[in-house]
Each structure stands twice: as structure tokens, then as C-alpha cells.
Amino acid sequence: MTNSPILTVDNLKTYFFTDEGAVRAVDGASFEVHAGKTVGIVGESGCGKSVTALSILRIVQRPGRIVEGAIRLRRADASGKRGEVDLASLDPEGAEIRAIRGGEIALVFQEPMTSFSPHYTIGNQIVETIQLHQAVGKAEARSRTIELLRMVGIPRPERRIDEYPFELSGGLRQRVMIAMALSCNPKILIADEPTTALDVTTQAQILDLLRDIQARTQMSVIIITHDMGVIAEMADDVIVMYLGRVVESGPVDEIFHAPKHPYTQALLRSIPSIFAEPRSKLPTIAGSIPHPHNRPSGCPFHPRCAEAMPGLCERHAPQLLPLSPSQKASCFLYHEPEEVAPA
Amino acid sequence: MSERSKADAPLLEVKKLRRFFPIRKGLLRRVVGQVRAVDDVSFHIKRGETLSLVGESGCGKTTTARCILRALKPTAGQVLFQTAAGDVVDTAALPKRALQPFRHQMQMIFQDPFSSLNPRMTVFDIIAEPLLASGVKSREQRRRRVEELLELARLRPEFMGRYPHAFSGGQRQRIGIARALALNPSLIVADEPVSALDVSVQAQILNLMLDLQDELGLTYLFVAHDLSVVKHISDRVAVMYVGKIVEIAETKHLFNAPQHPYTEALLSAVPKPDPRLRAERIALKGEVADAAQPPTGCYFHPRCAYAIDRCRTEAPQLEETQPGHFVSCHRAKEIELTGVEAPGIGKPS
Numbered sequence: 001m002t003n004s005p006i007l008t009v010d011n012l013k014t015y016f017f018t019d020e021g022a023v024r025a026v027d028g029a030s031f032e033v034h035a036g037k038t039v040g041i042v043g044e045s046g047c048g049k050s051v052t053a054l055s056i057l058r059i060v061q062r063p064g065r066i067v068e069g070a071i072r073l074r075r076a077d078a079s080g081k082r083g084e085v086d087l088a089s090l091d092p093e094g095a096e097i098r099a100i101r102g103g104e105i106a107l108v109f110q111e112p113m114t115s116f117s118p119h120y121t122i123g124n125q126i127v128e129t130i131q132l133h134q135a136v137g138k139a140e141a142r143s144r145t146i147e148l149l150r151m152v153g154i155p156r157p158e159r160r161i162d163e164y165p166f167e168l169s170g171g172l173r174q175r176v177m178i179a180m181a182l183s184c185n186p187k188i189l190i191a192d193e194p195t196t197a198l199d200v201t202t203q204a205q206i207l208d209l210l211r212d213i214q215a216r217t218q219m220s221v222i223i224i225t226h227d228m229g230v231i232a233e234m235a236d237d238v239i240v241m242y243l244g245r246v247v248e249s250g251p252v253d254e255i256f257h258a259p260k261h262p263y264t265q266a267l268l269r270s271i272p273s274i275f276a277e278p279r280s281k282l283p284t285i286a287g288s289i290p291h292p293h294n295r296p297s298g299c300p301f302h303p304r305c306a307e308a309m310p311g312l313c314e315r316h317a318p319q320l321l322p323l324s325p326s327q328k329a330s331c332f333l334y335h336e337p338e339e340v341a342p343a
Numbered sequence: 344m345s346e347r348s349k350a351d352a353p354l355l356e357v358k359k360l361r362r363f364f365p366i367r368k369g370l371l372r373r374v375v376g377q378v379r380a381v382d383d384v385s386f387h388i389k390r391g392e393t394l395s396l397v398g399e400s401g402c403g404k405t406t407t408a409r410c411i412l413r414a415l416k417p418t419a420g421q422v423l424f425q426t427a428a429g430d431v432v433d434t435a436a437l438p439k440r441a442l443q444p445f446r447h448q449m450q451m452i453f454q455d456p457f458s459s460l461n462p463r464m465t466v467f468d469i470i471a472e473p474l475l476a477s478g479v480k481s482r483e484q485r486r487r488r489v490e491e492l493l494e495l496a497r498l499r500p501e502f503m504g505r506y507p508h509a510f511s512g513g514q515r516q517r518i519g520i521a522r523a524l525a526l527n528p529s530l531i532v533a534d535e536p537v538s539a540l541d542v543s544v545q546a547q548i549l550n551l552m553l554d555l556q557d558e559l560g561l562t563y564l565f566v567a568h569d570l571s572v573v574k575h576i577s578d579r580v581a582v583m584y585v586g587k588i589v590e591i592a593e594t595k596h597l598f599n600a601p602q603h604p605y606t607e608a609l610l611s612a613v614p615k616p617d618p619r620l621r622a623e624r625i626a627l628k629g630e631v632a633d634a635a636q637p638p639t640g641c642y643f644h645p646r647c648a649y650a651i652d653r654c655r656t657e658a659p660q661l662e663e664t665q666p667g668h669f670v671s672c673h674r675a676k677e678i679e680l681t682g683v684e685a686p687g688i689g690k691p692s
Contacts, residue, residue, distance in 0.1 A: 044541040044542060044543060045541055169630055170400075171630060172630075199399035199400055199568065199631070200399065200568070200570070200609060200612040200613055201399065201608060201609065201612045201627045202399075202630070203612065203614070204611075204612035204614075204624050204626060204627075205626060205627070207614070208624070208626060226541070226542060227614065228542070228616040229571075229613065229614030229615055229616045230614050231616075232614065232615060232616050232617055232618045232620070232621070233614045233615070233618075233621055235618075252618040253618050253619070256616070256617055256618050256619075257619075266543070267542060267543060268616070270542060270543050270545075270546040271542055271546075271571070271616055272545065272546070272549065272569070272571040272572045272574065272575045273571055273574070273575075273616065274570055274571045274574055274598065274610070274613050274615065274683050275574075275615075275683060275684075276571070276574050276575050278574060278575070278576075278577060278578065278593075278594035278595055279393075279553060279575070279576065279577075279578065279594075280575060281550050281553060282546035282549060282550055282575065283546070284543070284546045284547045284550060285543040285546075288511040288512070288513050288514065288541075288543075288544055289511065289541060289543070289544075291511075
């Protein structure tokens with residue numbers, strides 16, 4: 001494994017231009033994805049984690065668009081030469097991004113029921129994906145599909161391939177979704193809340209499956225979730241987002257055992273734990289997540305932050321800066337505000 | 344807390360509750376089978392106590408809750424409720440109309456605070472509606488009670504003229520709680536009350552529920568799938584699988600020393616919020632059984648790592664293995680199961 005990342009997101013800004021004004025869904029997110037590693041993006045609703053994923057694949061719906069930043073994917077071009085392509089600068093309907101989408105970067109959604117067409121068998125839908133990206137015949141695509149279904153643990157795949165999505169349970173449907181995502185040997189798999197709609201025992205099966213496949217294929221995984229438990233189980237590196245910004249990033253062990261940003265610290269304290277004393281009170285974070293149109297000035301977390309410094313945090317926006325070779329945080333507890341940083 | 348010790352008789356006792364849903368097929372809509380959604384469920388809840396019903400989707404936990412509130416008519420069984428007057432009524436047997444005097448003593452908190460509040464009503468109208476329905480005619484009286492209720496739910500009373508859309512998910516859930524408390528209920532049935540909320544807000548609502556229980560002596564039936572949430576709020580926990588209770592015990596006993604293999608697997612499957620605890624999970628094979636065609640014997644046997652021949656043929660009964668700890672497993676006494684250990688004790692390095 002080399003040290004250069006396979007995907008670099010650099011100061012990504014995706015805004016939604018609504019009648020009431022621009023919603024800064026992603027407001028300057030930066031992170032890296034390394035080959036064979038899992039990056040976990042965690043945050044609460046409205047933090048921009050899903051829009052980040054949609055931005056990488058260039059499937060942000062109007063009125064949203066990428067207004068700034070770069071998404072650099074390291075890939076070999078047609079002649080086999082290694083190079084980089086900036087996904088943010090591609091035409092979202094062009095041939096290049098369409099080859100990458102579903103090919104080199106695949107996506108698994110949260111809701112496996114609505115992600116399939118109800119009119120076609122699951123086999124049909126996977127065969128179509130394979131033939132779209134690879135020059136193979138129908139028979140070969142079909143036998144590859146059966147192989148894939150077997151790999152994701154679908155019992156009797158030769159029969160299941162001809163079933164419709166409604167005939168499968170939630171857990172099986174999510175397995176089929178993963179099989180479809182894997183059909184073109186992606187370098188990067190983005191899993192957006194892949195287990196949120198599932199029961200715990202099914203969730204455990206799907207997480208094990210993802211880990212298993214990653215160990216075999218050496219693909220990179222970006223897992224997006226609100227569940228700190230899933231992050232702790234799956235991620236190598238963690239990105240914590242709040243209102244469109246990355247507030248902290250670092251290796252999973254440091255995020256959980258030495259969190260630096262007050263939001264990360266408060267979030268970890270406030271999760272109900274299976275180790276808790278029965279009937280014990282939880283530490284809480286004051287207030288609630290602001291409406292996207294009422295974005296606080298300065299650091300977006302300052303109205304809820306127990307350590308906010310008046311005169312500083314509401315006026316200046318902190319930058320994501322390194323605290324150690326591996327960990328970064330965007331908080332004035334650790335950095336002086338820059339002279340030029342505007343609110 | 345004084346309420347807790349007051350009465351020994353349980354506030355609610357459910358006996359052999361059943362709710363089947365017929366499966367109809369064909370032109371004549373003939374009944375061809377039954378979905379045994381709730382099948383022979385018995386438990387009790389003491390005054391001031393919180394009992395949680397946990398299990399995966401389709402296990403019958405919500406159907407049980409709805410039968411207790413008589414949103415559904417049970418197919419069989421008794422729901423014995425101790426009324427405010429002190430006598431015990433079987434709400435499962437009463438005709439709908441005769442239920443009216445008791446309805447206000449049991450209230451519900453819903454899962455989704457976005458769809459459970461009418462968007463065209465102000466907060467005042469939402470919370471005052473049950474008051475109006477129960478005959479509080481004076482608007483001034485209603486206004487004062489709504490003010491009181493908003494304060495109980497830690498909301499600012501001056502918000503009562505606003506509409507639900509002006510509130511965040513957590514605030515809406517507080518409005519739902521205020522509405523549930525309007526008529527001084529003794530039993531609150533909360534069906535997944537925090538599962539639609541953000542993590543940072545979940546904690547606030549759980550704390551509020553614990554506070555209100557102490558202040559008002561409320562009794563909770565808490566329906567949830569999230570075991571970490573359940574651990575925080577419950578005195579006792581009942582685990583359901585395919586319409587039956589497989590284990591019921593005090594929270595600590597159930598989590599630390601589960602006696603049913605399904606409970607063990609559930610606990611093991613919960614992702615632990617600590618990367619140093621990445622351990623081998625007990626992976627359950629297969630999927631939850633179909634409540635229309637349950638397996639023979641113990642419903643859990645096809646997925647159970649401890650199953651023996653007897654489990655395939657003979658259905659186990661819920662039996663008391665230790666004081667207050669009931670398990671429905673033939674092998675409960677011979678197998679040794681693992682619960683969740685508190686971090687710090689035997690933490691893997």
C-alpha cells in the first residue's frame with residue numbers, strides 16, 4: 001500500500017440554492033481515503049454527510065451544486081497511465097463520471113426497498129449494471145451475478161436471481177444491494193447508512209459481510225452513519241461533521257479515546273451505552289441542531305458548546321488544522337484565529 | 344418516588360394475551376392462515392416501574408402495546424388494569440364504549456414527532472385537545488394547564504401559539520409528551536419514543552422521561568429495539584421473539600447474565616461504541632421466523648447454536664430460573680451465556 005490517498009476531498013462546498021437563500025449543506029469538507037482502508041463519516045442530521053457522498057458521485061440534485069473545492073480520484077486512464085481526475089470539475093452527465101459511478105466508485109443506500117426497481121428481477125438489475133460497465137455477454141453476466149449473490153451470502157442464488165425485490169426480506173435486499181455495488185469491482189464503496197433500516201442481528205451480519213469483502217478485495221470503504229457504535233466497529237479513520245463542516249478527524253482509536261473537539265466529546269458522552277447503569281441520567285448537549293437557514297455565525301457549534309469563548313467563537317470560523325500527525329480539529333481551543341479569517 | 348412503594352398490586356397485568364391476524368386469500372377472502380403476532384404473552388408492570396419490550400421488527404412488541412391501549416382488540420387473553428379508583432378492570436373484555444372512563448389513564452407517546460402532531464393546530468390546541476375532550480370547558484383553565492404541561496416538558500410556555508413546524512424533532516417530542524400527560528395518566532406507553540431523534544437529542548428526552556417518572560410517579564411500558572436506550576431507562580426488560588416473550592428479568596440481570604440464547608445474540612450484535620471492543624460477535628444464522636408459519640418446537644431453534652433434539656419438537660415454557668428471572672428455554676439451566684461486561688472489567692487489549 002502506498003501512502004498517497006486514492007481519493008482526496010479538498011475544501012468541498014456543496015450549496016443548495018433555495019428561495020429562502022443558500023443552504024450550505026457541505027461547507028468546506030476535506031479528507032482523504034486510502035486504499036484498503038475504511039473511512040467513517042459520522043454526524044447528526046443536517047451535518048452534510050450524505051451530501052458529501054452524493055457530491056463525490058456527482059449526483060447532487062438541483063437546486064444543489066458544488067460551488068467550490070476538488071475531489072481528486074487517483075486512477076489509471078485509458079492508456080493505463082496513472083493519473084488524477086478531479087470529479088468536481090467533470091460534467092455530471094458526461095461519459096467519464098458515468099464510467100466512474102457504479103464502476104470505480106459504487107454506492108450502497110440506506111433504504112434497500114426504494115433503491116431497486118420493483119418491475120425487474122434482482123438478477124436483471126445486476127446483469128444490467130455489469131453489462132453497462134464491462135463488455136461481457138448476457139450469459140457470462142448472469143453467471144457472474146450468481147457468483148456475486150453467493151459471495152454476499154444469499155442462499156440458493158440460482159433461484160433467488162429470478163426473484164423480485166419485494167420477495168426478499170430487508171436483510172437479503174441489502175445483501176443484493178451490496179452485490180450490485182460490487183458487480184464492477186469498485187475501488188471505493190460508499191455505504192450511506194447501510195444498516196440503519198435493519199434489525200441489530202441483521203445489522204451485525206451486514207457489517208461482518210462488508211468487512212469480509214473488504215479483506216478479500218482490498219477496496220476502500222466510506223461508511224456514513226449517525227451511529228457511533230457502527231463507526232467504532234468498522235472505521236480505520238473517522239471524520240466528524242457538524243453543520244457542513246468537518247470538526248474533527250483522526251484514527252478511530254484517538255477519536256474515541258482522545259477526542260479533542262468539544263462536539264466530539266459531548267457526542268460521545270451523550271450516546272446511550274449498553275454498559276450504563278440502569279436508570280442513569282445521560283450527559284446532554286444543550287439545545288438542538290439549528291435550522292439550516294439559521295446557521296450560527298463563526299463556529300457553527302458555538303451556541304451549544306460548553307467551552308465557547310465569547311468574543312471569539314461567534315465571530316471567527318475555526319479552520320481544520322492538525323494537532324498531531326494523525327489528528328485534526330477545528331476549534332479555537334487549539335488554534336489562534338487567523339488574522340484574515342472572516343466570520 | 345412515594346408512588347413506588349404505595350401499592351403492591353401491579354398497575355397492569357397482561358395474561359395470556361393473543362392477537363392473531365387472519366391471512367385471507369382468493370375471491371371469497373377465505374381465511375387460509377393466521378399470523379400469530381402476539382402469542383400467549385404474560386407480564387405485569389408495577390406502579391412507578393418501567394418495563395421495556397424489546398425485539399426485532401415483527402416480534403409483536405408494538406402489537407402488544409396496541410392491544411394494551413385497545414387500539415387493537417386482542418384475540419384472547421386479559422389486560423388487567425388498576426384504575427385510579429383502585430379497582431381492576433379487564434380492558435381486553437370491555438366493549439369499546441365502556442372503555443371511555445379509563446382511556447385517559449393510559450396514554451401513548453409516539454415514535455415520529457413529525458407525523459404525530461397535526462401541522463394545522465397550534466401547540467396550545469394540540470395539548471388542550473384531550474382537556475377539551477374530557478370536558479374542561481373554560482379556556483382559561485385549559486390555558487393554565489397547557490402552561491403547566493409545557494413547563495413540565497421543559498418548553499417555554501410562550502411558544503404555545505406556534506405551529507409544530509417551528510420546532511425541532513426533540514421539541515416536538517416534548518410537545519407529544521406534554522399532550523400525553525394532559526389528563527394525568529398513570530400508564531404511559533411509549534413506542535420507540537427516541538428512535539427518530541438525533542443522538543444528541545435522544546439523551547435529553549430520555550432524561551426528561553426519567554425525571555417525569557420521579558416527579559409524577561408514572562409507570563412506563565417502553566417499546567424499543569435499541570438495547571442501549573433500553574438499558575438506560577428500564578427497571579425490567581422483556582425480550583420478544585416471534586410473538587412470544589423468551590426472557591424477562593431485571594435490567595441488570597438480563598444484560599449481565601442473559602439466560603436465553605436469543606438475548607445473548609441480541610446483546611452481542613449491538614455495535615459497542617469503543618473500537619477497542621471489536622470482538623467476535625455471535626453471528627446468528629438465517630432470519631427471523633415467519634409468524635404465519637413458525638417452526639416446530641422452540642421458534643428460535645433453527646438459528647440457535649445450542650439447540651438439541653428436544654428443541655425441535657417441544658415448545659419451551661416461560662419458567663422462573665431465579666427470583667424474578669423468567670426464561671423460555673429447555674437448556675436455560677445447563678448452558679452458560681455471555682452478557683455485556685462493563686468496560687474496564689476484562690477489556691480486551
